Amino acid sequence: MSIDGKVALITGAGQGIGRGIALRLAKEGAHIALVDIRNDALSAVAHEIEALGARVTTCVADVGDRAQVQAAVDHAEQELGGFDVIVNNAGIAQVQAIAAVTPEEVERIFRINVQGTLWGIQVAAAKFIARGQVGKIINACSIAGHEGFALLGVYSATKFAVRALTQAAAKEYASRKITVNAYCPGVVGTDMWVEIDRRFSDITGAQVGETYRKYVDGIALGRAETAEDVAGLVAYLAGPDSDYMTGQSILIDGGMVYR
Numbered sequence: 001m002s003i004d005g006k007v008a009l010i011t012g013a014g015q016g017i018g019r020g021i022a023l024r025l026a027k028e029g030a031h032i033a034l035v036d037i038r039n040d041a042l043s044a045v046a047h048e049i050e051a052l053g054a055r056v057t058t059c060v061a062d063v064g065d066r067a068q069v070q071a072a073v074d075h076a077e078q079e080l081g082g083f084d085v086i087v088n089n090a091g092i093a094q095v096q097a098i099a100a101v102t103p104e105e106v107e108r109i110f111r112i113n114v115q116g117t118l119w120g121i122q123v124a125a126a127k128f129i130a131r132g133q134v135g136k137i138i139n140a141c142s143i144a145g146h147e148g149f150a151l152l153g154v155y156s157a158t159k160f161a162v163r164a165l166t167q168a169a170a171k172e173y174a175s176r177k178i179t180v181n182a183y184c185p186g187v188v189g190t191d192m193w194v195e196i197d198r199r200f201s202d203i204t205g206a207q208v209g210e211t212y213r214k215y216v217d218g219i220a221l222g223r224a225e226t227a228e229d230v231a232g233l234v235a236y237l238a239g240p241d242s243d244y245m246t247g248q249s250i251l252i253d254g255g256m257v258y259r
């Protein structure tokens with residue numbers, strides 16, 4: 001198994017895409033550190049991972065707070081005896097017209113989506129260097145990191161920023177053989193999309209479910225994405241087959257945005 005025995009930390013692992021990534025990496029033999037702001041969700045996923053026979057530890061942390069990210073990485077290393085992969089997956093959505101968005105809303109989403117990714121990159125890279133080893137940094141981007149979407153403008157801006165950080169960090173850490181890449185899903189049927197759909201409905205008057213259906217109808221492969229679809233790409237980025245890839249933000253969207 002490609003990442004057998006490696007230690008992987010996944011943020012936002014209490015549900016959705018993060019949970020799917022954690023389960024997939026555990027199935028490939030990795031030891032898993034689960035990070036989220038919700039302890040109850042972490043416990044549930046930890047039980048699923050234990051049932052697969054993998055080693056697992058949990059840590060409640062807010063990725064927008066650098067000290068908490070540092071504590072989570074230290075905790076993973078201490079509990080699991082190493083540190084090889086970080087998946088900076090935690091993120092929030094925001095549906096708002098540019099004409100109506102407030103400073104508070106902008107600050108909140110940039111703090112979690114952009115600073116959360118930045119602290120994850122910074123802390124993980126420092127840990128790899130201190131341990132004298134190589135490592136893999138994998139960030140959650142989006143189709144919205146390649147194209148701005150109406151009513152998702154600020155969210156899109158955060159994901160463009162994630163793509164920029166992925167490229168810059170790849171260049172800064174390449175000499176240390178630390179790779180930095182990102183996955184860019186399209187429309188994944190998680191709670192995030194339930195919330196996006198509900199907010200579109202509030203703002204535009206669309207029926208509940210209509211926006212989601214409209215987006216899914218635009219997918220060439222004809223179905224919504226699953227967390228497992230995303231996890232397959234992340235397993236590749238976490239393993240040795242991607243050792244020669246860095247700085248890339250890879251679209252995995254069933255055919256929505258073509259670059």
Ligand SMILES: NC(=O)C1=CN([C@@H]2O[C@H](COP(=O)(O)OP(=O)(O)OC[C@H]3O[C@@H](n4cnc5c(N)ncnc54)[C@H](O)[C@@H]3O)[C@@H](O)[C@H]2O)C=CC1
Nearest residue numbers: 012014015016017037062063090091140142187188190192
């Ligand atoms: N669902 C989708 O269609 C897409 C999602 N993405 C990205 O994938 C990532 C995961 O998305 P989903 O699983 O759909 O979201 P989700 O909303 O289902 O799950 C997000 C998880 O992150 C946790 N979280 C939120 N704020 C946090 C914080 N400050 N610190 C730590 N954990 C926090 C939540 O508690 C939750 O468990 C996000 O970065 C999102 O932007 C990208 C493209 C499409």
Ligand SMILES: CC(=O)C(C)=O
Nearest residue numbers: 093142143144186187
């Ligand atoms: C949630 C997300 O990234 C989109 C645009 O679907």
